Amino acid sequence: MTQERHISVWTNCLNFIxxxxxxxxxxxxxxxxxxxxxxxxxxTLAVPSEFFREYLEDAYLDILKASLKKELGVGAKLxxxxxxxxxxxxxxxxxxxxxxxxxxxxSVETYNRTANPGPFVFPGIQRVQVNPQLNPVYCFENLIVxxxxxxxxxxxxxxxxxxxxxxxxxxxxxxxPGLGKTHLAQAIGIAIKKKYPELVVLxxxxxxxxxxxxxxxxxxxxxxDFLAFYQKMDVLIMDDIQDxxxxxxxxxxxxIFNHLHQSGKQLIFTxxxxxxxxxxxxxxxxxxxxxxxxxELQKPDYQTRLEMLKARAFREGVRLSDDVLEFLAGRIKSNxxxxxxxxxSLIANATLAHKEITVQLAEKITEKIVGEEQxxxxxxxxxxxxxxxxxxxxxxxxxxxxxxxxxxxxxIAMYMSRNLISNCSLSTIGAEIxxxxxxxxLHACTTVGDLMSTDKTFKQYVSDIEKLLVxxxx
Numbered sequence: 001m002t003q004e005r006h007i008s009v010w011t012n013c014l015n016f017i018x019x020x021x022x023x024x025x026x027x028x029x030x031x032x033x034x035x036x037x038x039x040x041x042x043x044t045l046a047v048p049s050e051f052f053r054e055y056l057e058d059a060y061l062d063i064l065k066a067s068l069k070k071e072l073g074v075g076a077k078l079x080x081x082x083x084x085x086x087x088x089x090x091x092x093x094x095x096x097x098x099x100x101x102x103x104x105x106x107s108v109e110t111y112n113r114t115a116n117p118g119p120f121v122f123p124g125i126q127r128v129q130v131n132p133q134l135n136p137v138y139c140f141e142n143l144i145v146x147x148x149x150x151x152x153x154x155x156x157x158x159x160x161x162x163x164x165x166x167x168x169x170x171x172x173x174x175x176x177p178g179l180g181k182t183h184l185a186q187a188i189g190i191a192i193k194k195k196y197p198e199l200v201v202l203x204x205x206x207x208x209x210x211x212x213x214x215x216x217x218x219x220x221x222x223x224x225d226f227l228a229f230y231q232k233m234d235v236l237i238m239d240d241i242q243d244x245x246x247x248x249x250x251x252x253x254x255x256i257f258n259h260l261h262q263s264g265k266q267l268i269f270t271x272x273x274x275x276x277x278x279x280x281x282x283x284x285x286x287x288x289x290x291x292x293x294x295x296e297l298q299k300p301d302y303q304t305r306l307e308m309l310k311a312r313a314f315r316e317g318v319r320l321s322d323d324v325l326e327f328l329a330g331r332i333k334s335n336x337x338x339x340x341x342x343x344x345s346l347i348a349n350a351t352l353a354h355k356e357i358t359v360q361l362a363e364k365i366t367e368k369i370v371g372e373e374q375x376x377x378x379x380x381x382x383x384x385x386x387x388x389x390x391x392x393x394x395x396x397x398x399x400x401x402x403x404x405x406x407x408x409x410x411x412i413a414m415y416m417s418r419n420l421i422s423n424c425s426l427s428t429i430g431a432e433i434x435x436x437x438x439x440x441x442l443h444a445c446t447t448v449g450d451l452m453s454t455d456k457t458f459k460q461y462v463s464d465i466e467k468l469l470v471x472x473x474x
Contacts, residue, residue, distance in 0.1 A: 006038035010045070013067035020063055028352060029056055042077040043068065048351045050316040051344055053080050082317025101193040103130045103200045130233075132193065133203040138186035144311055144336075146304025152184050152295040160191035163199065163235055163266035168293040170257075170267035174274050175297035178337025181270040184297070185237050188268060192235055199234040206243040213249050223252075230256045237268040241289075242278055254285050261288070276453045305329040305339055312340055318347055320357055327359050331366050342366050377420040377469050379432045385468050386413045389461070398434040410434070412462060414441045415448040420469060 010033075018026050032052070036044040047053045056064075068076035140160075145153045155168045171188075173181045189201045216226035230236065236256075244250060260267060271278065274296065275289045300308065306329040313320045328346075332339045346365045350357045387397055390409045397410055410433060417429045418441070430436035436444075452459040 006035045006043060009038055009043060009071050010035035012071050013064075016067040016070060017060075017063055021060070029060065032351075032354070036081060041072045041075045042079055043072070044079045044081060046081050048082070049318050049347050050082055051348050052351050053082070055348075101132045101134045101136070101190055101201065103132050103193075103202075130200055130202060130229075132189065132201045134186050134189050134193070134201065136190065138183045139190045140187045142311065142315075143180070143183055143187050144300075144304055144308040146300055146307070148298040148300045148304055149180055149184065152297055155293055155295060156184055156188040156191070159266060159268070160188050160195060163192050163196065164264045169261065170269055170289065170292040172269050172271065172275055172289055172292065172294040173297060174271045174294065176272065176299070176335060178335030179297040179299065180336050181297055182239055185239065185268050185270050189235060189237050192266070200232060201235040201237070202230075202233050203237040203239065205239045206241050209238065209253070210244060210246065210249050213252050217248070227252065227255065231259045233260065233265060235266040235268070236260060239270045240272070241269045242271045242273060245280060247282065250282050250285050254282070254288075257285070257288055261291075267292075274449075276449065299334065300336060300339075302329055302333075305333070305336075308336055308339060309343055312343055313347075316344075316347055318357070321359075323359050324357055324362050327362050328366070331362075377416075379417050379421065379429065382413050382416045382420070382469065383433070385465060386416070389465050389468065400434065408458070408461075411444040411448050412465060414444040415462070416465060416469060418445050420466070 014030060017030060029052075032048050034046040036046050038044070047056065064078065065076075068078060140153075140156070143149075143153065152173055155171055158166050159168050159171060173185060175181060186203055189203055192199060193201050212226060213223075216222040238244075244253060257267065269289065275286060275294055278286060278289070281289075306325060309320075309325050309328055313325070324346075328339065328342055332342050342362075342365065346357060346362055349355070349365055350361060355361060383394060383397060386409050387394055390405060392406060392409060396406055397413065399406070401407075413433055414429055414436075417433075418426065426438045426441040430438060430441045433441075448462065452462055
């Protein structure tokens with residue numbers, strides 16, 4: 001009798017919901033759901049995917065609560081399991097991604113006694129619990145490691161084992177969008193909290209820091225509270241530090257940086273560009289950002305993309321064929337974010353249309369996301385664009401001439417090949433550009449980087465050529 005009760009309870013819930021929402025929406029979002037069990041006041045439902053569950057709760061949480069309360073009373077609870085409706089074996093969905101990290105309470109001495117204090121403002125000396133703002137999903141266990149991020153991952157493991165006590169302080173992670181900078185930075189913070197729960201860890205985007213600072217300067221003594229709060233951190237993770245604009249904001253951060261670094265606290269930053277390429281930053285702050293280790297995250301190679309897709313499909317509770325996974329990994333090469341977005345779109349479309357996930361469906365979905373034209377960057381393409389830009393021939397570029405214009409064009413071609421082509425070794429680049437060796441290519445890349453920081457005209461050359469090579473991604 002108990003086994004059948006979960007079916008009758010859910011049937012009654014469906015009858016109630018059906019009377020209160022659009023019939024098409026009801027058929028799309030509630031018909032695929034299957035009741036699994038009812039234990040006391042907890043009803044377990046099987047849904048096709050994690051995407052399905054997230055949308056269901058976002059759009060229909062209120063009516064779900066109302067229907068369950070009507071059937072089971074005020075103590076009603078709802079639990080989901082992911083069991084794909086498609087013609088695929090069901091997967092057991094991981095119950096949790098880990099616990100949300102919690103900081104210990106800290107003592108903060110403040111002077112501001114406003115009636116409505118901010119997150120870092122407390123009258124007098126008080127015990128304050130700081131929300132670390134860490135997402136447990138962004139842990140090391142969910143991070144796919146490949147050649148693109150191996151160095152950052154290794155440094156992160158060392159830091160999490162001994163925060164503030166390694167040579168990697170600060171750790172500066174940089175690279176294009178969607179390459180996993182935020183995930184890696186937060187993973188370090190989560191690992192630190194796991195190993196050292198007594199440490200106070202805080203993740204903050206640079207824009208939020210800037211907003212907090214602007215609020216603080218407009219209220220008497222509130223700036224003191226602001227500085228006192230941040231100087232209490234044991235580990236400070238600042239995301240997108242390139243957004244930290246304004247001399248006064250940078251000055252406040254400079255003082256916080258100095259205090260934490262001198263106190264042996266760990267600093268971790270992310271940026272979409274290298275420290276040398278940060279614009280409108282004070283020289284003294286830039287020099288400090290270069291003190292520790294700077295790590296560039298590269299575009300993921302094919303194998304890393306494939307492993308990421310497998311891991312994310314598992315988290316979504318969907319079993320995909322090898323053909324589909326390999327198609328997606330080969331189709332989308334730019335970054336993890338676009339790859340993940342394509343996968344979620346594919347699952348969503350299959351779920352809503354009650355279709356099996358096939359290569360044909362994947363092809364249709366990815367056409368809408370990235371278009372037909374991929375504009376893959378190759379060494380040959382780099383050479384053609386550089387030659388056209390400087391109005392020189394391919395023979396000139398590959399020759400041994402030491403003319404300044406040709407040398408610069410050759411160095412830029414090497415630099416672009418290294419930075420825009422995944423898994424392209426220095427030796428391969430050198431072999432394709434006049435038979436140069438590994439050391440010559442490395443020297444060329446270093447020279448281009450140095451010239452970009454000192455010669456605005458040269459930097460414009462590089463910027464123009466990059467836009468010609470990857471116009472869609474800029």
